[in-house]
Amino acid sequence: MQSEIDQLIHQIESLTRDKDLLNQDRRELYQQCLHLKEENLQLKLANIKYKEFIQSYDKDFQEIIVAPVDIPHECNISESDKDHKQQQQQHQQHNHKLRLPEGETSMKSYSCTYDIHTGSLNISQNYIYFVPHIGVIASTLHIGDDQSIVIPIRDIVSLNKTKNLKFVQCVELTVQDNQVKIFKNFIKRKECLRSIFQQAILIGHSIQTLRENSPDLDSYQ
Numbered sequence: 001m002q003s004e005i006d007q008l009i010h011q012i013e014s015l016t017r018d019k020d021l022l023n024q025d026r027r028e029l030y031q032q033c034l035h036l037k038e039e040n041l042q043l044k045l046a047n048i049k050y051k052e053f054i055q056s057y058d059k060d061f062q063e064i065i066v067a068p069v070d071i072p073h074e075c076n077i078s079e080s081d082k083d084h085k086q087q088q089q090q091h092q093q094h095n096h097k098l099r100l101p102e103g104e105t106s107m108k109s110y111s112c113t114y115d116i117h118t119g120s121l122n123i124s125q126n127y128i129y130f131v132p133h134i135g136v137i138a139s140t141l142h143i144g145d146d147q148s149i150v151i152p153i154r155d156i157v158s159l160n161k162t163k164n165l166k167f168v169q170c171v172e173l174t175v176q177d178n179q180v181k182i183f184k185n186f187i188k189r190k191e192c193l194r195s196i197f198q199q200a201i202l203i204g205h206s207i208q209t210l211r212e213n214s215p216d217l218d219s220y221q
Contacts, residue, residue, distance in 0.1 A: 039116070042115075042116050043116055046116050100124065100127060100129070100150065101126075103125070104124040104125055104126065104127060105124055105125070106122040106123070106124055107123055107124060107125070107199075108122070108123045108192075108195050109121070109122045109123075110122075110186060110187070110188055110189075110191070110192040110195075111185075111186070111187055112130075112171075112183045112184060112185055112186045112192075113183070113184045113185045114130050114132075114149065114181070114182070114183050114184075117132040117133075118132065118133050118185075119131050119132035119133045120133070121183060121192060123192075123195050123196060123199055125199070125203070126152060126153055126154070126203060127150055127151065127152055127153060128150075128151050128153060128156075128196060129148065129149060129150040129151065130148065130149040130183070131148055132148065149181065151173070151175060151181070153196065153199060153200050153203060153205060154200075154203065154205045155175040155176050156173060156174070156175055156196070156200065156205075156207050157174045157175060157176055157207070157208065158172075158173075158174045158207060158208040158209070158210055159171060159172075159173060159193050159196065159197070159207055159208070159209050159210065160172040160173075160174070160210040160211070160212070160213060161189065161193070161209075161210065161211045161212070161216060162211075162212055163212075164184055168184055168185060169184070169185070169186045169189045170182055170183065170184045170186075171183045171184075171186065171189060171192070171193065193209065197209060
């Protein structure tokens with residue numbers, strides 16, 4: 001009789017634990033649902049704002065005339081020289097737009113998102129910078145310029161690998177003033193982190209690597 005009672009007590013305790021786990025999962029799913037709804041609302045608002053920008057400036061954009069550049073016939077410039085000069089001009093314009101020092105060039109680039117903006121995380125000699133992907137019209141009108149982020153590599157304290165909603169690959173980047181920037185949806189997260197880590201070593205800077213706030217055992221050497 002006592003053994004049957006003990007067995008019933010054990011079953012009740014087991015059911016109670018299962019119930020607690022189910023309630024915990026239920027609360028997590030509820031929080032995840034709220035987070036997804038919030039992100040969905042932000043995306044809708046951003047889409048509405050973008051459409052308003054396009055509608056507002058579309059008429060003015062059609063009046064923009066890009067004057068052709070006349071090259072004297074006597075100048076014998078090869079196609080490779082033209083391409084090289086064009087790349088230099090693009091680098092200069094890009095650096096000026098992001099306020100990067102002269103000579104900084106993007107050595108590697110990785111697709112990701114920041115906030116609600118899809119773009120690329122670029123690594124130069126002394127900086128990392130996020131540039132949102134925007135359309136030609138938006139680029140001409142400088143829409144989205146304020147979403148660019150420039151961070152000196154020497155200011156980076158730690159790189160923390162996390163997962164948003166248990167499956168979205170994220171990186172929490174902490175800088176010296178304890179600000180945290182979160183980049184999401186990486187395709188090549190480990191390669192990106194290795195590139196940042198190795199570039200920091202090249203310029204004599206040390207960065208702590210973490211996984212879910214614990215020391216990361218992956219080798220970035």
